[in-house]
Amino acid sequence: MHPWVGLSDDVRLGLLTEWVTPELVDEVLAGCGWRDAKPRPLSSRFMVYYVLALALFQQDSYDDVAENLVGTLGRMDQSIPNKSSFTRARQQLGAAPLEVVFRRLAGAIAPDDLGAAFWRGMRVAAVDGFLLDVPENDATRAAFGGQVDSTGRPIGFPQARVVTLTETGTHATIDARVGSFKGGGGEPALATAMADSAAGMLVIMDRAFPGVALWKAYTQAGAHLLIRARTFVAAKPTEVLADGTYLTRMNLAGQRRSHPGGVTVRVIDYRIDGGETIRLLTDLLDPEAWPADELAALYHERWGATRSRTRLSELPDRRIDLMSTA
Template identity: 30%
Template sequence: MEVGFFVSLQQTLFDIDDLHSFSDLSTFAQHIPVEWVESALHLSSAATIRRRRLPADQVLWLVLGMALFRNEPVSEVARRLNICAQGLASDRLMARSGVSQARQRLGAKPVEWLFRQTGAVWGQERYPGDDWQGLQVLAADGAVLRTPDNAALRAHFGSGNTGTDRQTPYPMMRVVALMNVRSHVLLDAQLSPYRRSEIRLADDFIDRIPDHSVTLFDKGFWSADLLLGVAAGGAQRHWLIPARKGLVSETLQTYNADDQLLQMRVSPQARKRHPGLPATWDVRAVSYSHKGKRKTVYTSLPAARYDTDAVARLYQERWEIEVGFRDIKSSLQHNAVTLRSKTVSLIYQEVWGLLLGYNVIRREASQAALAHGQAPARVRFKFAYQYIAAQLIVMAAAQPLSRTGARLSELRAGIGHLFLDDRPRPSRPRSVKMSKTRYPVNRQAAPLK
């Protein structure tokens, strides 16, 4: 993707009539190749040759537009981006039911597939200076998104219980993602109802962790079968995770006062799930001081090659995935209380579109940073997103058929002014932003799977 995605996307929206017209748009194919779009649309369970106001290929981009214009009604997003079948009046507001029906016909699978394809290709791209001692730096973590509260969504997604007779006021979807912390592009993600555990969701994408990488985990991912699976699944695939209290270990070797090699037992539960696991496993424990507190991280990085201080400093980069989730919730979602869709299938479609939109913005920001000799993570996501969203509307109205190259230069030049300064990020303690409600709690809820 050597030129901006968004301009070519807008150009495409004006010109397409059916899927075959994609193959004639060479500029578009440089960004999201035609093969990706065709493969995604083949997954739609309601393929049809009927000429509709919103054909499936354009509904795919409507879902992406929903992620970029969260505060606009879906029908208004379609009108603003001029998404309609060629030959039909584009300035007429589409019926809300027609847009919903078009989204239902498309389904979630094409959007999910397209997101995964962008993650597989863009997430492993290397930028100058973004490696850590020859390893690509990744992070895995989870977040929750709230859905509107209706019987079908609460039955499917569930909600969080507390120690009192209360539960969360909205059903919640769990998201677990794998991120390239240097470019902030998501390599992969898993979605599920709330009661599915983060560890089991992470199991589904560890096979996609690239070789010659180190993955930073939150302490909630402590699991021998997960971490051993990361290390054994490829060449030079390492992990780093905070120590947990109460773990029993035996010291095998002491490298220095802050660095030891420990041996731990693999739990019977883990060996029951994965009979091939060993009875014990060795982990390296690195300790350091942070804001007057003593902290320890466990890792598979060998002491002979990666020194104590470097490993301790590396774990601080895990915060970058928290920044990514903040960008999605705060910037793209505008801190909305819930997602906008009202049915289970459209909730999944909306979230896959949200993750796809996030990746598209991060990819374009990374390319702009590269053009300006900056690190991709230094681009301000919020301002880059706002700038690109505003340009989308302008370009949709202008239809710049002959000025694509000039528009691309203008777009990246504008993003080039949106870099972060070198001031340290302020420390803001986490706080509970929503109180619990007095919904009755089912104490016989199913256990985590």
């Protein structure tokens, strides 16, 4: 019998175990219908912590990660199972328990009195996307795809596309979606799938995301939007507001501005230090209730640790000029 049998269930993952408790892991495993048929060195509970450790120690081998977990535990720092055993155990565990653990723990954490996490009564969140390399094999290449050269030959590893919804004041992840490098609508489609998680929030996005479907999904879920756009998007005013910002329609490609399938947006243009024009789109249409200078500052400082400054005139070292259409 392997010396780890009966011991691996006692392995923890440092401070992370304060949130990912053994009780939570056991509850998730039971809910996923996963139970070890017999005692084994790589128990299902251990493998949950092991996969989390793989994410924390990305540059380490399977053996090194195992040593990080058990190196200080008597009777377990020797006889580490071989790599193939970890591979089989990880495949048997599958992705479902890890996703359920994530869903159980993810969410906004800022208390109501943390002013840096809120703006005019709304919790502030941001959507962002990035790519992760995944192992090179036929299955991952077919599932995720990746970059190719001009002849269609793969470049580098297959890549998964990840889009997250994050509380800006704390950097806590509220939701996340994983998709393929190409196909399925890309980052906008993954972001749209998270709309319900943003209810009641003001959500900031960069210029990869504007679109009618995404806009409707978030606003219908009860979220508000502040999205950067290219300057040719929403470029024709239908109504100029008192502060120089303007209202217009954003429609699907090929639709007229009067098409009922579009959405009304407010456009805020500004420059930083006299540089390029930055265009923001928002569904917050009233210039008195939702000042343009505060919204521009909010976008500009969306990842700042604090948000005590809410006026452009108070931002140090950078000159930000609103551009009026009036």
